[in-house]
Amino acid sequence: MADAATGSMVARVALILRAFDEDHDSLTVSELASRTGLPVGTAHRIAGDMVAERLLDRNGTRYSIGTGLWEQGELAAVSLRFREIALPFLLSLYEASGENVHLAILDEGEALYAMRLVGHRSVPTISRMGGRLPLHTTGVGKALLAFQDEEFLRDFFSRPLERPTVHSRVDEGSLRAELEAVRRHGFSVTNQEMTLGNASIAVPIFVADGPPYAAVGLVSHLTRADTRRVVPMLKDAASGISEALGVSLDGGRRRWRDVFHTAIQR
Amino acid sequence: MADAATGSMVARVALILRAFDEDHDSLTVSELASRTGLPVGTAHRIAGDMVAERLLDRNGTRYSIGTGLWEQGELAAVSLRFREIALPFLLSLYEASGENVHLAILDEGEALYAMRLVGHRSVPTISRMGGRLPLHTTGVGKALLAFQDEEFLRDFFSRPLERPTVHSRVDEGSLRAELEAVRRHGFSVTNQEMTLGNASIAVPIFVADGPPYAAVGLVSHLTRADTRRVVPMLKDAASGISEALGVSLDGGRRRWRDVFHTAIQR
DNA sequence: GGATTCTTTCCACTGAGTGAGAAATAACCA
DNA sequence: TGGTTATTTCTCACTCAGTGGAAAGAATCC
Numbered sequence: 001m002a003d004a005a006t007g008s009m010v011a012r013v014a015l016i017l018r019a020f021d022e023d024h025d026s027l028t029v030s031e032l033a034s035r036t037g038l039p040v041g042t043a044h045r046i047a048g049d050m051v052a053e054r055l056l057d058r059n060g061t062r063y064s065i066g067t068g069l070w071e072q073g074e075l076a077a078v079s080l081r082f083r084e085i086a087l088p089f090l091l092s093l094y095e096a097s098g099e100n101v102h103l104a105i106l107d108e109g110e111a112l113y114a115m116r117l118v119g120h121r122s123v124p125t126i127s128r129m130g131g132r133l134p135l136h137t138t139g140v141g142k143a144l145l146a147f148q149d150e151e152f153l154r155d156f157f158s159r160p161l162e163r164p165t166v167h168s169r170v171d172e173g174s175l176r177a178e179l180e181a182v183r184r185h186g187f188s189v190t191n192q193e194m195t196l197g198n199a200s201i202a203v204p205i206f207v208a209d210g211p212p213y214a215a216v217g218l219v220s221h222l223t224r225a226d227t228r229r230v231v232p233m234l235k236d237a238a239s240g241i242s243e244a245l246g247v248s249l250d251g252g253r254r255r256w257r258d259v260f261h262t263a264i265q266r
Numbered sequence: 267m268a269d270a271a272t273g274s275m276v277a278r279v280a281l282i283l284r285a286f287d288e289d290h291d292s293l294t295v296s297e298l299a300s301r302t303g304l305p306v307g308t309a310h311r312i313a314g315d316m317v318a319e320r321l322l323d324r325n326g327t328r329y330s331i332g333t334g335l336w337e338q339g340e341l342a343a344v345s346l347r348f349r350e351i352a353l354p355f356l357l358s359l360y361e362a363s364g365e366n367v368h369l370a371i372l373d374e375g376e377a378l379y380a381m382r383l384v385g386h387r388s389v390p391t392i393s394r395m396g397g398r399l400p401l402h403t404t405g406v407g408k409a410l411l412a413f414q415d416e417e418f419l420r421d422f423f424s425r426p427l428e429r430p431t432v433h434s435r436v437d438e439g440s441l442r443a444e445l446e447a448v449r450r451h452g453f454s455v456t457n458q459e460m461t462l463g464n465a466s467i468a469v470p471i472f473v474a475d476g477p478p479y480a481a482v483g484l485v486s487h488l489t490r491a492d493t494r495r496v497v498p499m500l501k502d503a504a505s506g507i508s509e510a511l512g513v514s515l516d517g518g519r520r521r522w523r524d525v526f527h528t529a530i531q532r
Numbered sequence: 533g534g535a536t537t538c539t540t541t542c543c544a545c546t547g548a549g550t551g552a553g554a555a556a557t558a559a560c561c562a
Numbered sequence: 563t564g565g566t567t568a569t570t571t572c573t574c575a576c577t578c579a580g581t582g583g584a585a586a587g588a589a590t591c592c
Contacts (some may be wrong), residue, residue, distance in 0.1 A: 008315045008548080008549085009275035009276070009548080009549075009579095009580080010275070010279055010312060010316055010318075010319055010321070011315065011318075013275075013279055013319075013321075014319035014320070014321060014538075017338050018338070020338070021341065022341065022346070025341050025343070025346055025347075025541095027463070028538075029539060029540085030300060030537085030538055030539080036300055038582095039581080039582050039583075040538085040539080040582090041540085041541085041542095041581080041582055041583075041584090042580085042581065042582060044539070044540065044541090045540095045580085045581090046276060046580095047338045048540095049277065050276055052276075052277075053276055053277060053279075053280035053281060054280070055276070055279075056341070057342070058392075061538080061539070061589095063342045064341075064342065064343060065338060065342040065343075066341060066342060066401035067342055067343070067373060067378070068341070069335070069338065069339045069342060070336065070342035070344055070345055070396070070512075071288070071337035071339075071378065071396050072283050072284070072331060072339065073335045073336035073337075073338065073339025073340070073396070074329065074336070074339070074394075074395055074396025074397075075286050075287065075288065075291050075330075075331045075396070076323070076332060076333055076335060076532040077323070077330060077331075077332065077333070078308070078333050078336055079336055079395065079396070080288070080291055080394075081291075084393075084395070087383070087384060087385075088384060088388075091360060091383060091384075091385040091386075092385065092386060094361075094363060095355060095360075095385075107333060112333070112337065115355070117357060118353060118354060119353075119354045119357040119358065119361075120354045120357075120358060128338070128340075128346075128350060129340055129345065129349075129350070130337050130340025130341070130345070130346075131340075132337075149520035150309035167583095179390075183502060195467045204551085211289050244480075255426055264473045274579080274580085275548095275549080275579080275580075294569075294570085295569075295570060295571090296568085296569060296570080304551095304578070305550080305552080306551090306569085306570080306571095307550080307551055307552075307553090307570095307571085307572085307573095308549085308550065308551060310570070310571065311549085311550090311551095311571095311572095312549095314571095327569080377550090433582090510559050533564095533592105534592095535590100535591085536577085536587080536589100536590080536591075537588100537589080537591090538587105538589075538590090539586105539587080539588070539589090540570105540585105540586085540587070540588090541584105541585085541587090542584090542585085542586090543581105543582105543583100543584100543588075544577100544581105544585075544587080545580105545581085545582100546577100546579105546580095546581085547577100547578105547579105547580095547581095548577105548578100548579085548581100548589100549576105549577095549578090549579080549580095550574105550575105550576085550578095550579100551574105551576105551580105552574105552575085553572105553573090553574100554570070554571105554572085554573080554575105555571080555573090556569105556570080556571070556572085557568100557569080557570070557571080558567100558568085558569070558570080559566100559567080559568070559569085560565105560566080560567075560568085561563100561564105561565090561566080561567095561588105562563100562565095
């Protein structure tokens, strides 16, 4: 049961959308009602309206996020402008390494995965496009975190930090030392901090002054993680992406910050 | 100016979302108002509400599709269930060919691109994830079209067909003959019918009885298109994807049609 | 086959949304 | 720079779209 009596109608639409998550990708009316706190009758009607607008899909008595909504979502800057431009670089990384390739931005204090390539040669990970993982237990997350300002970091460390595995570091002191190393060397690493057996290496992607907009990383079995080999590839990809973004935006007569403001502002 | 006086509030939210498209990925309040037909004041307020719910992002006076909306959209079956499962197979295709890899479903009489891989080795195409192209001028489109029932085809041919290049075929007779060949050989081809200089080859992906749910295809420069070499790769990928989907769904105790109903119903 | 649970429809009430207009900015131009 | 125009933001009385409790209709279960 979530906050029911939220004012505007728009809020209710959003409330219904947020009732869906990775583990609940299809819901019935009554599930929808109990998860949102809306009366059943109301949930039923709004869901029906949403189906008519393709915001939800319906199949029998189960509702799920609509294909139409997905389609519109692809017009967001993260996908239309950012992911599309980064893709060729990510594919080159995949070809060269065969490992999981991750591209994430910082959003609401977490790493939001804008793209992820996994092939048959790659180890399983729990990330997915559109998924979120903590900043302090992922390669891309640390690469993003390392370059945030002190205010951000203070806020970040003021909350309790998740600890997905026994190797996850949650102690401010050692994490801060690690971030210092990331800044010095220009790349981050993790060792089984998110998933046992997996290691990751990542680098930030800068596009304007201030903190990086995104980060690219590789996740492999820990025995295959080799910074010597991988860091140069990642740095090439990151600078290629920066440059490609710059070009594409200058063509459009816009300053970078004006487009990818979200991560920078938060 | 679009249909303004649409009843429900949900319809208005959708109206605003639909005001954005590939060529208008950011809009001001007045643009929003004129493109939707809503009064400026109203557009302003609804857009504000939508920003608060992360359905839209705002930056200065420009609104765009929200990162939050994109994130929710990734929970749709096309992405969460279908694209994610198909991805490793698509990557193998890319590695083997270096060409554009396309994965599309049939939606509202068009090919809707669920995934597209383009690397530096690939020729430029106008497709993109979340984009739409006609069925009769694309490889994936023809592969989907060939297996639709007579009713669908009659309806399809009853409308005027687009003609993006001089090589596009729009004549029902020759297209029908071509579809017959697709059914016989199990793959489709196009020759500069969408973009001059490009050729494509595609195969359907079946997951249940009835028409295919999706199609995989490769687009290359026409001099590099070689059915001998490419068709077997595509067929392997398609059957791999079918199987992987079947497995993943049996695990979830669901019949295929129950999940990917959209394309089948329309 | 009766009980339970969930979906769908109904309808009188009401407050949330509406939109014309005005005020406040911002952009433009000479 | 100052005057003009375009756009964004705010306001408020009106009203109709949305509300939600309740009851009917389907499934489902034991």
